[in-house]
Amino acid sequence: MNIKIAPFTLSCLLLLSCDNSAPAHSGQAPEKVETDIMFEASLWPARPKAAIDAELEATISTLLNSMTLAQKVGQIIQPEIRHVSPDDSRDYFLGSVLNGGGSFPQQNKHASLQDWLTLADGFYQGSMQVKAPTKIPAMWGTDAVHGHNNVIGATLFPHNIALGAAHNPKLIEAIGAATAREMAATGISWSFAPTIAVARDDRWGRTYESYSEDPALVKQYAGAMVTGLQGLKGSDNFLGHGKVIATAKHFIGDGGTHKGIDRGDTNISEAELIDVHAQGYFAALDANVQVVMASFSSWNGDKLHGHHYLLTEILKNKLNFDGFVVGDWAGHAFIPGCSDTHCPEAINAGVDMFMAPDANWRELFTNTLDDVKAERISQARLDDAVRRILRVKLRAGLFDKGAPSSYPLAGDTTMIGHQEHRAIARQAVRESVVLLKNANQLLPLKTNQNILVAGNGADNIGKQTGGWTISWQGTGNANADFPGATSIYQAIASTVTPAGGTVELSEDGKYTTKPDVAIVVFGEDPYAEMQGDLGDLGFRSEADLTLLQSLQAEGIPVVALFITGRPLATNAYLNASDAFAVVWQPGTEALGISDVLFSNDDGSLRFPFTGKLSFSWPKHADQVAQNANTENYDPQFPLYFGLTNGEVDTTPYPLEVAPGDLASSASNQQAIFQQRTFSPWTLRVIDNNTRTDLNGASLETTHIKLKTVDRFVQEDAIAAQWLGAAELLFESHDAVDLSRFNNGRLVFDLQWQDPAPITLGLRCASGCSTVELNNYTQNGSQDWQEVSIPLACLSPSLKKITAPFSLSADGKAKLTLYNLRFEAGDSPCEKK
Template identity: 50%
Template sequence: MKNNVLQKLLAICLASLLVASCSPRGSQVTEEQGHNRYRHYQLSWPSAAVPDAQTVGTARAEPVRWPVTNSEVEPDQALEQRAQRLLGAMSLEQKVGQIIQTEIKYTTPGDVRDYHLGSVLNGGGSFPGNDKYATPQDWVALADAYYHASMDTSKGGLAVPIIWGTDAVHGHNNVIGATLFPHNIGLGATRNPELMRHIGKVTAREVAATGIDWIFAPTVATVRDDHWGRTYEGYAEDPALVRDYAGEIVRGIQGSGEERFSGDHLVATAKHFIGDGGTDGGVDRGDTRVTERELLDIHGQGYVSALDAGVQTVMASFNSWNGEKLHGSRYMLTEVLKEQMGFDGFVVGDWLGHAFVPGCSNVSCPTSINAGLDMFMASNHDWKLLYSNTLEQARRGEIPIERLNDAVLRILRVKLRAGLFDAPPSARALAGRTDIIGSEAHREVARQAVRESLVLLKNHEQLLPLAPGQTVLVAGDGAHNIGKQSGGWTLSWQGTGNTNADFPGASSIFDGIKAVVEAGGGQTILSADGALPADISADVAIVVYGENPYAEMQGDLKTLEYQAGSHKDLKLLKRLRARGIPVVSVFLTGRPLWVNPELNTSDAFVVAWLPGSEGAAVADVLFRTPSGDIRHDFTGTLPYSWPMDLAQKPLNYGDPDYAPLFAYGFGLTADDTDTLASNLPDIRAERDKVDAETMDLFSARPMAPWHLFINDDDGAETEITGNRHAHRRVRIAATDRETQEDARTLEWLGGGEGSVYLRAWSRIDLSEFLLANAALVADVRLERAADAVVLARMQCGDDCEAEVDVSALFSELPLGEWRQVSVDLRCFADDVDFSKVNTPFHLSTTGEMQLTFSRIAIASATASHLACTD
């Protein structure tokens, strides 16, 4: 094994030409390779064997003994006896209720009492009373109502408190005014495990102020393919860093020693067990095809430290491991996690994850419980059917009583350890404390995290840090946009539909720049498009741009090229450079992306990741003091390798032929001399291009570079970034087809034209699709037939459009059934220049109609097809 490690280390050094010498974990290597200075570049595989890609394919090709963890939460005999007494007093109905968790949108306090429910959750964008602006007191009031219902014995129930879980993944991100930290990818750049404990504690305090007991964090995924839409939820591609962080976050949330589960410490969750960051192609909920040794060495390390720290819950993962769904894997959930590793808390499912196990559905899955799942996450409206089916399966013995008792005992154990029996939420120490939510002390921890997370990739002629006494142009659509800088899982599941007004107490990146520059005697000009008044010139331009918010599934990418097809931000950078203005790029992103063109056009390039609510802290690093001293130096280093070539997929240090543009661990300081060339290869690799036969325009969300709009005949155009909106003639709402909010329901109200359409900010070349005889294809479900003409349009500008009557296509559809429909692209060819299309899909009617769509694409024609001749 030692020889294998040495061979790998040597291969990395020779193949990548990154360093002059390599050393194992424990040393710091500072080397030069042309323009790159690598700091703290550590080769740190946590076990003896470095994964070997050639052994992938067999789940358990060699016996692997998983480590026995040593939980800091020690067994308590008195507590165990109390849990056994409670279990013995329960009816079968009460036991089944305990293993079901429901969503607050579909659960009343009466349901909690009548069904003996063990838990509730609020998903992303779910609030008390469905009110986004619910106050901490509103949250506590609902928590109290559920609690008292769970303790109500008036109908013969047993008093067992409900446990409420929430996705507080970068702060209490569902609550207005909460402190929002950088997403995990930014925290990984800090290389500061001690800071993780502080962040965990702050998060727990703010969650406790709303009466909630349980946090679905930390995510301990080791991400291997950055196409994955949850890349930013992973701390790093290095399993050792994930291991170092996971236990500290858990200690911060749950506390340690006598502080554990005190008033400002809650129950934590290690998620998602296991291998969620290793799916083939980075496809969310896909298949992780690795050996068991790799599963432990790469994807299991966060669980080792989290279990050592005493984490009380583990969330099962949506993904499969070599074809087997983890929600149905007895080997992983029971034999490995519980028996070999010694986990004595409970395993919760993930958002109807049980339904994807073969033979299961939303409302029935004994396989998952028998495999070792202890609590269903039954997050939709039909959870009562799951309850009744599970009850019947337990009565028949399909779910053995021993397995059911074990699941319930684990849930009771955690509730007793957490002190949930002691007092209702409103009587707990921090409940309702509005001074805690977004407090100055909490925000200062977040500002520290922002400062330490910034990674400097380019700094020609040591442009940064800037002198504040200058005229500074601040451009880009991310400069004064707190929602964009915060990313997904922010007040809504996908992080969309928010404005700066939704973040009281927070600051944008521009806010910080303005304060620092004006304090230093300079001037700031905010102009998203980079325009300057004719009588003013700028000494420097700071352009803040990057990815728009997204979360799981909807964030998956086919290419890591930034703004593929449009390059809107690159055009802004080039306009500024053409005017002779030095350009500082501040890049907002949830993953490494191919930005060679943007790097070439920038004098300095800073990766700010997704910094959260404290954007002002970015300026603390970008600018010097008025006296010329460095306020805070750049200390962040890359937690993920940065691609030189789009064909490098996946790209992780330790790979054969590892040759990134910037290696794992790279990051310049202000004093470093940067010699990065400004002529990096900027042509997208042909082998990375998407197949010309298919282009998704909408797949659960608008796919970049397309944006979704609705419009009225009075010109009331609105971009749809949230989950619902209404106009006079048309309204739209997110709904579920197969997964959460993966479809949109459109209702035309009549009385005038209403429209829905997809548009890009620039014109896209779709001529290759026309030549391939492709079609505009949509997955639709007709809810109510149209009573007027339905028109499809395609546009390449105000003076370039074609319109086709598609009424017959929709009139043939059965009501309430999903169908694919398509329109030949040649129907639009006479009047549309396909080399510059900006609106490929536009549907309108003046009458009434209702339909739901989940996917719109340019692809091969379907059976329900409107054909056109040349």
């Protein structure tokens, strides 16, 4: 079937109902763009329809016929737990809720298992107390993308890119099953996983959520993970006890966005969309995945949330998907003509459930109710969406299971971080480590040696677990936030010490006794979507390279363990190492690394290196889209490369290093907060002499409230409200040398909401002073303004800085901050 669209807007022409007289939601009528789009539905495989369960469909029909219009609309609204209460689930007939990354019961990062379960019970009980004859149980969705990663103490598995390197579908199924059991313990029944994107430009900040650049591997894994989470299709335990609803995301083409820009545009043919980006969905559908999440991205300029052809004509009609389509984090608001509180176009295109994470979700409920009454959304389309949601809830047994606290695994504290789950994660770690270099067969190491463990990733569980870990970006986490976990240093020490060897931990590589071998652990700091997007694939850390080179210059054999969420140009670091292994973001079970790093006491192998790259590894930073079987393919290490024990490496060292691959010591900027807090800083407040870190999306103490808010993209700015005397600051555990910015400037964007006297300063070893922020800003303006303050006014020397930014107030004040950084230059003090 070929469909040609012109000249109307695609979304309007393909709607089941479209009222051109309705007021535009953005304040003006959407522009009608001339398009010439050819769709070829015949290119897609025709999946057979599932056998109709007549009893199930009759039950759904009975429920639908007994529901009020408001109940039906409530089923398609999904608020976020920061902005919804159990009473709301009763009053608005809500079908579901979600918690985003960094969101917890009572917004307490260290919420207990019982706290999670109590809140899950609350939403369920609210849905059972509606003032209507028909009671529809609410369900809770969460991003359990590498384990139940919002919950303190959970088993955290390696991210998907690492699992791709393991090449073990059965292991993927076991990981899904373990994750489902830990979720069941908290009473949460719906996982927003697996991500089955095929990342093609590794600048994308979600590359680590992709199993591979190879669609065949993604297809193999997609079905395995869905089966692990939901249970085997057709079995007695499908969506039974200890199983959860899975979500295939993000439909479709999110991994192919131009320049790897998150939420960007995938400009490819329909044939390539099918051959590369649809393969994982075919497998997920075959495994009977119950939910598909629409992508934020566009395909050839058209937003997926409003794409009737792909969501309805293809996914639902051609591929016969009979579950429901959920939106992604207010993704409907990005459809032309829509807003976050009004978007009939999304529902008409095929989205069945709005993900409405902001506080204004009630307005979306009211507007959607009005849209149905005004027939901007047809009753038939609403009923279809609700039928699909009810079908999934009935299949999952939610009408029969009762309150989440009554589930068989509910409240079982042994499930969170269960030893069996940790063993699965440890296996995943050791099978995913990829050995890129092993000069003179240095690895595996003997355990009876004197070993130095260095680098900022050595004893840093937050770094080794990456993004989507407790907080959304994975930032702000300390080792204490991971009870039962093992850092890479701890794994090495627990392996070496019992065998008679010694281990010295020194982040900067300074040692008391010259070691027999040095293991240096370094790499990317945590990040997640949007904030992890890069301009190129260079890994640039002058400190890490200097550390490797200095150890090597002393004649100490050097093993580099590289933490990363994507392939990066690392030739200089490979040259400065005798052995180089990519450990990805291994999660909580670092013993899997020591399993392959060391031999047994008798010299025999503990476990061999078996990991193989599931992404091609670049030679240089500008090789941003190196995919096998494509034009100009010239990687440093090809897809599926990985040395095994004893293998002779033919790579010609030293490798070429281009000038653009390395960091410049003359860098004229130092980021403090740019969409996320940069290492080594932690955003915290001091209130009544007590330090409290911002570890999630919000923080409230006696005299100050902080929360991440949206300026340009999701949670890229910080809103601060003072109620009394308190200090906001970015602080490091150790002093940092920023002397290259002596006479430079502190620069940031600011928006006043409630101007009041605020003191700005630094914290340093000695000689720091303060200025009055108000003297450098336009106090009467509530527009965004750039603030630039000479650093010479704050300190004569930036040699030892523990906090590069601090704001203090004694009374009420309110402002929002964006893009804090130091900039080099020659700026004499102009104190005001």
